[in-house]
Amino acid sequence: EPEVTQTPSHQVTQMGQEVILRCVPISNHLYFYWYRQILGQKVEFLVSFYNNEISEKSEIFDDQFSVERPDGSNFTLKIRSTKLEDSAMYFCASSQTGTGMGKTQYFGPGTRLLVL
């Protein structure tokens, strides 16, 4: 069964450093998302992406964050200058369409980011 994959599974970085989290969505999906989950808290939406542009972003997704689909398969989240409070599990998700059952979002296994 097709699934969303993410790399790396874990990333440790120093405050102020740039990190790039990578995702390979399910191949025939058209909508891509990033969410994060701080330990013990709920899953929070960061950004959605469709047709090579951002569809929607949350207040969390400030100028330090960016997303890119550099080729036909990868979808990346970049954090330019990490802060301690960016420590979280970051989930990539994708959905086939925006309507009906096709809007079901399937999640990758996550990247656990720790900022020291």
Place this chain on the structure above:
Amino acid sequence: GQNIDQPTEMTATEGAIVQINCTYQTSGFNGLFWYQQHAGEAPTFLSYNVLDGLEEKGRFSSFLSRSKGYSYLLLKELQMKDSASYLCAVRDQYNQGGKLIFGQGTELSVKP
């Protein structure tokens, strides 16, 4: 504002039935999803409701009442592996690529 409420924890016995409730208040509504999340892992899709009524899928069923802003997830014939967090999520907009708003999750413990 956007608000989704679920009980924080529930405990049930192997072989029994458990119902996990979710109430929501969102600016719009375009579907309600239930996900299962084991500790340290990704949310896994369980069910989707957009119209009122019950959707059944094996041991899992989900119910929706849009007028009441209420859903429940029913798990039958509980197994130990069902111990996990169950997340209620609402898609609040009709636009393409609409985000999911998640509740805090209900931590279910299944005991022998």
